[in-house]
Amino acid sequence: MKALWLENQKLSLRHDLPVPEPRPGYALVRVRLAGICATDFEMTRGYYPFTGILGHEFVGEVVAAPDGSAWMGKRVVGEINIACGECATCTRGYPTHCERRAVLGIRAVHGAFAEYLELPLKNLHEVPDAVPDDIAVFCEPLAAALEITQQVHIQPGERVLLVGAGRLGQLIAQVIALTGCALQAVIRHDYQRKILEQHGIETISEGMVRTGGWDKVVEVTGSPGGFNLARRAVRPGGMIVLKSTFKDDVQVNLSSIVVDEITLVGSRCGPFEPALALLASGQVDPSVLISARYPLDEALEAFRYAGEPGVLKVLLAPAD
Ligand SMILES: [Zn+2]
Numbered sequence: 345m346k347a348l349w350l351e352n353q354k355l356s357l358r359h360d361l362p363v364p365e366p367r368p369g370y371a372l373v374r375v376r377l378a379g380i381c382a383t384d385f386e387m388t389r390g391y392y393p394f395t396g397i398l399g400h401e402f403v404g405e406v407v408a409a410p411d412g413s414a415w416m417g418k419r420v421v422g423e424i425n426i427a428c429g430e431c432a433t434c435t436r437g438y439p440t441h442c443e444r445r446a447v448l449g450i451r452a453v454h455g456a457f458a459e460y461l462e463l464p465l466k467n468l469h470e471v472p473d474a475v476p477d478d479i480a481v482f483c484e485p486l487a488a489a490l491e492i493t494q495q496v497h498i499q500p501g502e503r504v505l506l507v508g509a510g511r512l513g514q515l516i517a518q519v520i521a522l523t524g525c526a527l528q529a530v531i532r533h534d535y536q537r538k539i540l541e542q543h544g545i546e547t548i549s550e551g552m553v554r555t556g557g558w559d560k561v562v563e564v565t566g567s568p569g570g571f572n573l574a575r576r577a578v579r580p581g582g583m584i585v586l587k588s589t590f591k592d593d594v595q596v597n598l599s600s601i602v603v604d605e606i607t608l609v610g611s612r613c614g615p616f617e618p619a620l621a622l623l624a625s626g627q628v629d630p631s632v633l634i635s636a637r638y639p640l641d642e643a644l645e646a647f648r649y650a651g652e653p654g655v656l657k658v659l660l661a662p663a664d
């Protein structure tokens with residue numbers, strides 16, 4: 345089959361890969377659509393040593409399931425962490441933190457930039473008919489956005505600042521706005537402002553960030569500059585949610601975190617079912633974030649385009 349292959353931080357399009365043979369408890373999924381995200385770019389820069397097929401955001405169709413015939417033909421999205429189910433972390437009920445986990449297109453298993461992928465049946469979620477493919481493909485990043493509201497109680501009226509209004513930041517903004525808090529987003533580009541304002545979300549420039557002006561700050565840039573801005577914006581006793589991995593180390597004055605009693609919350613993958621429900625109800629609308637759709641054959645060009653400034657979500661369609 346065809347797939348986008350990562351090796352030694354270099355991407356190549358390959359046509360010589362075998363279609364996976366689903367193991368017991370697994371499904372073979374024909375990929376209908378996959379999304380390129382910031383993590384994929386970080387993988388090409390060596391964020392995690394990985395050789396194989398990249399990609400973890402997808403919607404597909406189950407075409408084989410040796411012991412899951414009820415799944416045959418179903419349109420699905422899939423959770424990306426494959427837990428061992430046996431380690432101490434798994435048995436205590438934290439499978440997404442499994443010490444031996446594999447992660448679709450990130451760690452130890454091939455990903456979604458391919459004609460087919462393989463995932464455990466228990467990772468799959470059926471997509472409601474009301475959710476078309478180009479919306480369903482946002483389920484994984486939307487679930488990650490929802491993880492924030494799962495971890496942190498954001499109260500109506502609270503002052504919340506979003507730092508970073510790119511691909512993931514836009515979804516986070518829509519999710520946080522649903523809480524009824526007083527949300528503002530720091531924007532760097534006009535296209536970010538336009539999309540946020542379409543959803544009734546107030547935007548400010550970096551120069552308008554007041555020291556200690558917000559109860560909670562969500563950091564989505566994964567850059568030292570973004571963290572420092574978040575640190576400055578949060579009030580004493582407030583909270584910073586870290587929603588993006590940091591490629592570089594960040595210098596933090598930990599004494600100031602102690603003295604100001606700041607809570608730091610790390611936040612990663614989130615719940616799929618509520619994400620699908622939000623997409624089905626239209627309460628979150630990611631369609632405005634789609635910048636382009638490419639056939640898998642043009643995946644290298646798609647990656648180049650996805651890295652251009654102002655480009656949000658780029659989709660890969662294996663069947664196009
Ligand atoms: Zn992603």
Ligand SMILES: [Zn+2]
Nearest residue numbers: 428431434442
């Ligand atoms: Zn485990």
